[in-house]
Amino acid sequence: MTESRAPDATVPLDALATLVVPLGTLADAVRLEGGYFATTYRVTLGDGTRVVVKTAPSDSSRLMTYEKDLIRTEALVYGLAAAHPGLRMPRLLHTDFTRTVLPGDVVVASWLEGVPQSEAGFGSFDDDARAARARRDLGALIGRLANVTGTVFGYPQSPALQAATWRAAFTAIVEALLADAAAWDLDVSADRVRAALAVHGHRLDEVVVPSLVHCDLWPGNLFVDPATGEVVGVIDPERAMWGEPLVDVVGADPMWDGLERPEDAALVGSLDVSSPGPAARLLLYRMWLGLVMTVEGSPRGYTGDWAQWYRTTSHGNLHRALTALEALDLLDAGDPARV
Known part of the structure; x- marks a missing residue:
């Protein structure tokens, strides 16, 4: 993914900060471009750890039938991958399916270098x-x-x-x-x-x-x-x-x-x-x-x-x-x- 320094107005920094509270404090956030479905940020925590925060579109009228609640599948697969390291996927760190911090589901996963x-x-x-x-x-x-x-x-x-x-x-x-x-x-x-x-x-x-x-x-x-x-x-x-x-x-x-x-x-x-x-x-x-x-x-x-x-x-x-x-x-x- 390529990087953009322009935060998405629908994902304010205070919301990102709230989402990573279980992991640490937010020091920096960079939106990752290249996808056409979800909104994704690389968040750097206070201790230097990088994580990925990903949220789904909230307007279900512009989703295909199979795309509804799709981020929950990402969480499921990352959870399964934890027992199968050969799948080489990020670690699932946190989820928020309450749709109160953001209007869509959220997955927080470890950052993959590469x-x-x-x-x-x-x-x-x-x-x-x-x-x-x-x-x-x-x-x-x-x-x-x-x-x-x-x-x-x-x-x-x-x-x-x-x-x-x-x-x-x-x-x-x-x-x-x-x-x-x-x-x-x-x-x-x-x-x-x-x-x-x-x-x-x-x-x-x-x-x-x-x-x-x-x-x-x-x-x-x-x-x-x-x-x-x-x-x-x-x-x-x-x-x-x-x-x-x-x-x-x-x-x-x-x-x-x-x-x-x-x-x-x-x-x-x-x-x-x-x-x-x-x-x-x-x-x-x-x-x-x-x-x-x-x-x-x-x-x-x-x-x-x-x-x-x-x-x-x-x-x-x-x-x-x-x-x-x-x-x-x-x-x-x-x-x-x-x-």
Whole structure:
């Protein structure tokens, strides 16, 4: 994240000071830029310790369905990560869900030193030893996340988007996105999306263990050693869900261009991505992420040339995934497991 010295008027210093009272006194606060959802500050305490204070938007009318109470999921995941140091996440230090100090939920976590991969001088799929190391480390991280399991599928903070089966939870999640698209008058080819779920939904039934999925492992959320590419930290798990590890493979490549890269082998590790079931699910998850990214720009008010590029690219990826799923239809139609 880049830094700005202009405090957000909605998060006055006295509120930040109140939020860190259990940890110490506030000496300095710097807003961290780069995110598009929460408001985040680096706070320096009187003893020199740095912590991160993060609060969610308070205007629920501009939140997508799955984004409501999202900061509570970040707190949950950081709590789980305390018992799993291999996840390389910050320590949860304090929470405030009373919405009295600030109108939104608040998480206070330890500060991670390091450089986001997005600022480290190499891309995820560059032909570079550092990029290769980062891909291997990310693949290993996805495997470690998968070893943390839950009891239901879906979003932890949203009972309406949970279910006993992955197919039911994923269907509810997609339907919520389609409802959000309709509310913002966006054309996301809802009929094609529902048809893809009808044809390939049985493939989701092959997933029987709810694994922890970060969902947002793009380079901005990975801290690396810029000299070696080693992944040394992971942040922003507020979008996490209980699902299938393949979701994280998709989340690590959000601007998917449809190409299959040899380098992907390091990212997927031991995960099966070529058998009929996983191959179909991977496309369903690309469809899901295309939906998320196509819809989110409207409630968040994205503007300018970048916003147009983002919208066009996301919409293109949604249709690329749908077209690929439709190409699988004839192959899948004769599968006796399809119901």
